Amino acid sequence: MAKTVFDVLTDKVTEAKASSEEFLNAGGAKDFAEYKEACGVIRGLNVALREISDLSRNYTDDIDD
Numbered sequence: 230m231a232k233t234v235f236d237v238l239t240d241k242v243t244e245a246k247a248s249s250e251e252f253l254n255a256g257g258a259k260d261f262a263e264y265k266e267a268c269g270v271i272r273g274l275n276v277a278l279r280e281i282s283d284l285s286r287n288y289t290d291d292i293d294d
Contacts (some may be wrong), residue, residue: 235285239278246274 249270258264 233285235281235288238281239285242274242277242281246271246278249274 249267252258253264253267253271258267
C-alpha cells in the first residue's frame, strides 16, 4: 500500500523524537536547561504524533462511511 501523508508525517516526527531521545541518552545535555529543552521537544513531538494518529483515524473513518 502506498504511504499516505499521515505515514510520512509520522515517520518524520518519529525520527525527530528518536534524535532528541538519543541526544539525551548519550548525555548530550550540558546542563539542566538543555535537558529541559530536549524533554520539552520530546513531549511536543509526542503530542504531534497523537494528533497525526487522531487525524489519520478520523480521515479513514470518513472515507469508509
